[in-house]
Amino acid sequence: xxxxxxxxxxxxxxxxxxxxxxxxxxxxxxxxxxxxxxxxxxxxxxxxxxxxxxxxxxxxxxxxxxxxxxxxxxxxxxxxxxxxxxxxxxxxxxxxxxxxxxxxxxxxxxxxxxxxxxxxxxxxxxxxxxxxxxxxxxxxxxxxxxxxxxxxxxxxxxxxxxxxxxxxxxxxxxxxxxxxxxxxxxxxxxxxxxxxxxxxxxxxxxxxxxxxxxxxxxxxxxxxxxxxxxxxxxxxxxxxxxxxxxxxxxxxxxxxxxxxxxxxxxxxxxxxxxxxxxxxxxxxxxxxxxxxxxxxxxxxxxxxxxxxxxxxxxxxxxxxxxxxxxxxxxxxxxxxxxxx
Amino acid sequence: xxxxxxxxxxxxxxxxxxxxxxxxxxxxxxxxxxxxxxxxxxxxxxxxxxxxxxxxxxxxxxxxxxxxxxxxxxxxxxxxxxxxxxxxxxxxxxxxxxxxxxxxxxxxxxxxxxxx
Numbered sequence: 001x002x003x004x005x006x007x008x009x010x011x012x013x014x015x016x017x018x019x020x021x022x023x024x025x026x027x028x029x030x031x032x033x034x035x036x037x038x039x040x041x042x043x044x045x046x047x048x049x050x051x052x053x054x055x056x057x058x059x060x061x062x063x064x065x066x067x068x069x070x071x072x073x074x075x076x077x078x079x080x081x082x083x084x085x086x087x088x089x090x091x092x093x094x095x096x097x098x099x100x101x102x103x104x105x106x107x108x109x110x111x112x113x114x115x116x117x118x119x120x121x122x123x124x125x126x127x128x129x130x131x132x133x134x135x136x137x138x139x140x141x142x143x144x145x146x147x148x149x150x151x152x153x154x155x156x157x158x159x160x161x162x163x164x165x166x167x168x169x170x171x172x173x174x175x176x177x178x179x180x181x182x183x184x185x186x187x188x189x190x191x192x193x194x195x196x197x198x199x200x201x202x203x204x205x206x207x208x209x210x211x212x213x214x215x216x217x218x219x220x221x222x223x224x225x226x227x228x229x230x231x232x233x234x235x236x237x238x239x240x241x242x243x244x245x246x247x248x249x250x251x252x253x254x255x256x257x258x259x260x261x262x263x264x265x266x267x268x269x270x271x272x273x274x275x276x277x278x279x280x281x282x283x284x285x286x287x288x289x290x291x292x293x294x295x296x297x298x299x300x301x302x303x304x305x306x307x308x309x310x311x312x313x314x315x316x317x318x319x320x321x322x323x324x325x326x327x328x329x330x331x332x333x334x335x336x337x338x339x340x
Numbered sequence: 341x342x343x344x345x346x347x348x349x350x351x352x353x354x355x356x357x358x359x360x361x362x363x364x365x366x367x368x369x370x371x372x373x374x375x376x377x378x379x380x381x382x383x384x385x386x387x388x389x390x391x392x393x394x395x396x397x398x399x400x401x402x403x404x405x406x407x408x409x410x411x412x413x414x415x416x417x418x419x420x421x422x423x424x425x426x427x428x429x430x431x432x433x434x435x436x437x438x439x440x441x442x443x444x445x446x447x448x449x450x451x452x453x454x455x456x
Contacts, residue, residue, distance in 0.1 A: 154368050
């Protein structure tokens with residue numbers, strides 16, 4: 001059901017009955033290491049190409065998520081997925097292995113919440129009993145496609161971000177135990193004219209701010225209604241910008257805890273990740289791994305995940321175009337009694 | 341003494357490249373191409389050769405040397421062969437570098453698997 005201008009309200013309360021995350025070595029070395037289902041010790045994961053490695057991440061996350069929901073892959077009616085690769089090959093090829101009907105989506109790094117919102121919508125409307133949402137990214141495929149060949153060893157400025165190697169997936173159903181997807185706010189494309197692909201955080205911050213404000217306007221909620229609000233991958237440059245913009249617009253973000261997945265997935269001071277994490281996998285592994293577990297443990301009552309995406313292509317950047325950005329927000333409730 | 345000047349001159353060229361990268365926000369490709377063009381122009385004024393005599397590897401190792409070699413070969417052939425030399429001379433001096441890049445890349449690809 002539409003609420004306000006751009007928010008879907010899921011009145012049938014779809015539940016995330018299973019979820020899983022698979023990550024690479026750097027994420028396994030980070031502060032959330034214990035929250036992931038599988039940590040690969042090598043970036044190539046024994047595969048012949050980086051692209052095959054990324055695909056493996058998606059396949060494993062999907063498989064483990066279905067297992068954790070105590071289902072068989074044949075019972076999954078739709079898989080909604082996407083990634084950063086040209087023609088979203090990682091998700092599409094993983095869907096080939098899964099053999100389920102597939103809806104491929106692209107929202108750059110916001111794909112994690114875009115796919116979760118769509119899967120929730122499908123389940124909420126009773127168009128499926130079980131829907132799988134998932135997304136993945138790999139540091140080396142993203143470097144190769146968006147920046148320079150990995151063997152080239154190009155320098156990066158400190159505002160650059162480090163693409164997360166990881167995949168996250170969740171199974172949605174109307175019946176079952178688990179965190180409840182309450183609503184989703186679909187973002188507008190924002191472009192403030194930033195052209196520096198090594199400063200994505202600053203480019204994406206206004207999109208996150210717009211979606212957060214739209215979410216509060218549409219739902220009548222305030223930051224106080226959430227125990228935690230996280231942005232997807234604004235990192236150490238973009239997150240303070242978003243915080244400032246929100247406070248300037250009179251959104252009392254100090255009433256909640258406002259964090260960023262890109263700063264949670266790595267220890268930015270110790271690991272060489274420049275400004276922090278990015279990529280579809282960033283908000284996916286933090287949400288499906290860390291945050292859902294905290295909701296299930298009762299440490300959090302209700303959270304809002306605002307996944308941010310930079311909708312550029314290597315071609316648009318080479319032609320000197322600015323970077324259009326988007327953010328999608330999904331509100332997830334623990335489904336348990338609130339403590340407060 | 342040549343070691344000192346090699347260090348100073350070579351280092352200075354790299355500082356210029358780093359400033360183009362960090363301050364002017366040029367991409368690595370633009371930075372490299374600009375340095376090549378600068379080397380070519382400097383040789384056009386007959387100034388690169390004296391720099392090489394003065395600083396040795398400090399002037400021959402950085403990428404500016406490639407621009408210098410392109411122009412240098414073209415101008416030498418122009419003198420020896422006439423106008424056609426401008427075209428045939430461009431890769432005369434640089435052919436060793438270009439061929440070496442191809443041959444060693446090929447050899448490297450035999451022992452390691454590039455993933456891009």
